Amino acid sequence: MVLEQTKTEDRAAFDEGPLEEILDSFSAQEGAVIPILQRAQQAYGYLPEEALRMISKRTGFSLAQLYGVATFYSQFYLQRRGRHVINICDGTACHVKGAPRLVTTLEEELGIKAGETSPDYRVTLEVVYCLGSCALAPMAVIDGQVYGRLVPEKVLKLVRELD
Amino acid sequence: MTEPIYRANVLVCAGTGCASSGSRSTMAALEAEVQRRGLQNEVRVVETGCRGFCAMGPIVIVYPEGIFYCQVKPEDVEELVEETLVKGRVVSRLVYEVPDTQQAVPLYEQIPFYSKQQRITLRNCGVIDPESIDEYIARGGYEALGKVLQEMTPSQVIDEVKASGLRGRGGAGFLTGLKWQFTAQAAGDIKYVVCNADEGDPGAFMDRSILEGDPHSVIEGMMICGYSVGAHEGYIYCRAEYPLAIKRLHLAIEKAHEYGLMGKDIFGSGFDFELIVKEGAGAFVCGEETALIASVEGRRGEPRPRPPFPANQGLWDRPTNVNNVKSYANVAQIIRNGAEWFSKIGTPKSPGTAIFALTGKVQNTGLIEVPMGITLREIIYDIGGGVPDGKQFKAVQTGGPLGGCLPASGLDLQVDFDSLRAAGAVMGSGGMIVVDEDTCMVEFCKYFLTFATAESCGKCVPCRVGGRRMLELLTRISEGQGTMADIEMIEEIARGMDSDSLCALGQLTPGPVLSALRYFRDEFEAHVLEGRCPAKQCVALTSFYIDPAACKGCGICKRACPVQVIEGDRRMIHIINQDGCIKCGTCQEVCPFDSVIKLSGETIEVPTELIPVGSFGK
Numbered sequence: 026m027v028l029e030q031t032k033t034e035d036r037a038a039f040d041e042g043p044l045e046e047i048l049d050s051f052s053a054q055e056g057a058v059i060p061i062l063q064r065a066q067q068a069y070g071y072l073p074e075e076a077l078r079m080i081s082k083r084t085g086f087s088l089a090q091l092y093g094v095a096t097f098y099s100q101f102y103l104q105r106r107g108r109h110v111i112n113i114c115d116g117t118a119c120h121v122k123g124a125p126r127l128v129t130t131l132e133e134e135l136g137i138k139a140g141e142t143s144p145d146y147r148v149t150l151e152v153v154y155c156l157g158s159c160a161l162a163p164m165a166v167i168d169g170q171v172y173g174r175l176v177p178e179k180v181l182k183l184v185r186e187l188d
Numbered sequence: 189m190t191e192p193i194y195r196a197n198v199l200v201c202a203g204t205g206c207a208s209s210g211s212r213s214t215m216a217a218l219e220a221e222v223q224r225r226g227l228q229n230e231v232r233v234v235e236t237g238c239r240g241f242c243a244m245g246p247i248v249i250v251y252p253e254g255i256f257y258c259q260v261k262p263e264d265v266e267e268l269v270e271e272t273l274v275k276g277r278v279v280s281r282l283v284y285e286v287p288d289t290q291q292a293v294p295l296y297e298q299i300p301f302y303s304k305q306q307r308i309t310l311r312n313c314g315v316i317d318p319e320s321i322d323e324y325i326a327r328g329g330y331e332a333l334g335k336v337l338q339e340m341t342p343s344q345v346i347d348e349v350k351a352s353g354l355r356g357r358g359g360a361g362f363l364t365g366l367k368w369q370f371t372a373q374a375a376g377d378i379k380y381v382v383c384n385a386d387e388g389d390p391g392a393f394m395d396r397s398i399l400e401g402d403p404h405s406v407i408e409g410m411m412i413c414g415y416s417v418g419a420h421e422g423y424i425y426c427r428a429e430y431p432l433a434i435k436r437l438h439l440a441i442e443k444a445h446e447y448g449l450m451g452k453d454i455f456g457s458g459f460d461f462e463l464i465v466k467e468g469a470g471a472f473v474c475g476e477e478t479a480l481i482a483s484v485e486g487r488r489g490e491p492r493p494r495p496p497f498p499a500n501q502g503l504w505d506r507p508t509n510v511n512n513v514k515s516y517a518n519v520a521q522i523i524r525n526g527a528e529w530f531s532k533i534g535t536p537k538s539p540g541t542a543i544f545a546l547t548g549k550v551q552n553t554g555l556i557e558v559p560m561g562i563t564l565r566e567i568i569y570d571i572g573g574g575v576p577d578g579k580q581f582k583a584v585q586t587g588g589p590l591g592g593c594l595p596a597s598g599l600d601l602q603v604d605f606d607s608l609r610a611a612g613a614v615m616g617s618g619g620m621i622v623v624d625e626d627t628c629m630v631e632f633c634k635y636f637l638t639f640a641t642a643e644s645c646g647k648c649v650p651c652r653v654g655g656r657r658m659l660e661l662l663t664r665i666s667e668g669q670g671t672m673a674d675i676e677m678i679e680e681i682a683r684g685m686d687s688d689s690l691c692a693l694g695q696l697t698p699g700p701v702l703s704a705l706r707y708f709r710d711e712f713e714a715h716v717l718e719g720r721c722p723a724k725q726c727v728a729l730t731s732f733y734i735d736p737a738a739c740k741g742c743g744i745c746k747r748a749c750p751v752q753v754i755e756g757d758r759r760m761i762h763i764i765n766q767d768g769c770i771k772c773g774t775c776q777e778v779c780p781f782d783s784v785i786k787l788s789g790e791t792i793e794v795p796t797e798l799i800p801v802g803s804f805g806k
Contacts, residue, residue, distance in 0.1 A: 056484060056485040056504075058486035058487075059466075059483065059486050060466075060467070062469075063428070063467060063469065093488050094486070097471060097645070098489070100428055100470035116390030116391050117391035117548070117588070117589070118547035119390075120390075120635055121621065121627055121632075122549075153429075154388070154390045154643075155389065155390035157204060157396045157429070158205055158393070159391050159393060159545055159548075160242030160245075160554045160555075161208060161242060161243075162547060171204065171207065172208065173205075173208050
């Protein structure tokens with residue numbers, strides 16, 4: 026019931042303005058689907074259904090095509106995300122240096138699995154493959170900030186400090 | 189231009205590695221300190237790209253002497269400026285020390301990590317300010333483009349690149365000049381040049397370092413390529429995970445336009461060229477050239493069968509030359525110094541240098557550039573400083589999740605495209621991960637397969653299904669449920685994937701497993717036949733015990749156990765109830781007396797009831 030309500034609220038709150046601007050700026054570009062989706066996601070934090078519908082209408086790409094692209098690339102999200110995003114790197118170097126421990130520690134701390142968002146939309150926890158800072162393994166990116174040479178205690182401290 | 193002549197340059201590495209170690213605040217502190225002492229007209233503080241020695245970051249180098257300072261924090265800055273820039277002395281506590289001998293090495297070129305390297309592709313990285321086109325030009329930048337446009341015909345350029353023997357640095361090692369020739373000869377008025385900067389291999393970050401540290405070298409190489417194949421438009425497909433690289437590319441393109449080095453009628457030659465940066469959206473398979481092209485076109489990044497090759501039918505079905513970042517970054521120097529110069533570096537069949545991201549269990553992690561033909565031993569021990577913490581070297585994994593691993597017996601192998609391939613590993617894009625005795629090869633293979641199956645685009649069956657089945661078999665083995673027939677089945681699936689997959693992702697997915705089976709078969713067999721994980725890493729095959737002779741009955745493990753399966757009392761020998769244990773290892777970590785031991789395939793005798801400390805076996 027609560028979920029249903031949020032959904033309606035979200036729908037009512039969908040602001041076409043930002044997307045309008047994005048679509049205008051890409052109107053004449055060939056193959057601009059991915060950049061449009063990227064900018065739309067930047068504007069809304071994820072890709073709401075309304076946004077995909079509007080993009081489809083304006084660009085002529087079918088909704089199925091857009092959905093196909095949006096689900097193919099790991100960068101696109103169809104669900105609302107948390108205010109804070111934690112990316113734990115599980116690239117090879119991080120993996121051999123203990124990244125899996127960081128993941129389980131945070132899963133326990135936050136009560137969610139990797140790839141999920143906490144119900145209060147505070148944090149999204151993600152495991153990603155290689156962020157290219159292997160020399161500082163194991164590392165994580167929290168809200169765009171890189172943290173290297175992590176141990177469970179250090180990552181816990183960082184996450185507990187998030188508001 | 190009234191820029192003062194500086195008596196000293198202080199180079200601060202601002203690559204992603206050093207930046208996350210705090211180089212930005214070190215840089216700010218340096219600038220403030222130089223200002224405070226009124227030295228701003230004598231000393232210049234420069235933000236550079238990656239120096240490669242990320243483990244020691246933030247790195248600061250003071251020129252003209254070339255004094256190399258490691259892990260410089262803002263609070264070290266005052267002393268550094270006072271001693272080195274005012275009094276001309278070295279701050280010994282900030283100097284690099286060789287880990288084993290504690291010998292201090294103040295000068296950059298004498299540090300073992302650098303002394304065996306030969307920096308050609310990375311020659312500007314960490315030396316120039318990557319946001320300044322002037323510094324690139326001062327180091328000979330855009331000379332090659334000028335030479336090409338004014339003195340050479342397109343076919344002469346192609347001949348020169350062919351004569352250099354440069355092979356594609358993306359991993360496959362195809363002759364770059366020949367690739368260019370195919371595109372040049374392809375029919376069509378409109379052609380494209382594409383740079384593959386979708387560096388998705390976990391454990392590789394050389395492309396990022398070049399783009400962040402020397403973006404113009406890639407741009408110049410692409411323009412030379414554009415001229416030789418007859419293309420006027422180029423695309424750089426860069427991972428969105430590399431925001432700094434993207435920012436610097438945009439800036440570099442803007443500057444090149446400003447200087448008349450890009451755009452219409454470059455150098456008055458009549459040659460036009462434009463460059464567009466495309467951000468990837470997170471799909472490993474887009475590193476495959478046909479998938480990359482599909483992605484640039486705005487579609488799902490799925491590969492398609494080749495032929496037709498992109499040289500004939502690429503971006504928007506037009507002839508397209510696709511090369512890796514490193515390949516382009518080498519081009520300008522080949523033109524400037526001549527094909528002969530380049531072909532003399534490295535080995536006859538793999539000329540030039542190789543860049544590796546040396547990571548994992550080695551002392552000195554970071555980015556290195558070495559001449560082809562160097563041995564793995566030189567890389568791992570002389571440059572990398574060997575395995576830390578007194579552990580045993582076990583294997584080195586090259587070529588990322590689609591590569592292979594080599595055991596200690598392969599350490600004297602020469603590094604080049606062909607010898608690595610013959611040994612079951614590949615050059616790949618240059619990840620080099622060292623693992624020690626603590627890594628289980630079965631688990632390691634599972635890791636790579638998990639990655640490869642997650643990144644399989646799903647278009648062709650061998651890759652989509654084969655990878656999954658193989659992962660299931662490996663999981664069974666790691667849980668002690670495997671049979672010898674499972675190992676054979678893995679090999680059979682591998683053969684099918686290799687011969688029948690659509691693109692390199694599927695063909696190479698079995699690589700890590702096959703090479704592990706080739707060199708570490710006994711380890712797989714130990715899992716299957718003895719239910720034992722020699723590295724004690726596979727959870728299902730390991731158990732924790734409290735050594736009754738060593739337990740002091742302090743109770744710390746009991747309080748820390750998250751599932752409360754440790755029985756004990758004050759001054760009593762503690763016992764782990766094996767049935768409920770989740771094998772998290774917390775008890776082992778917290779025990780102050782190292783009394784908790786981890787075993788696989790064996791057990792030890794423990795008391796069956798609580799008895800006082802020191803009484804066991806008496």
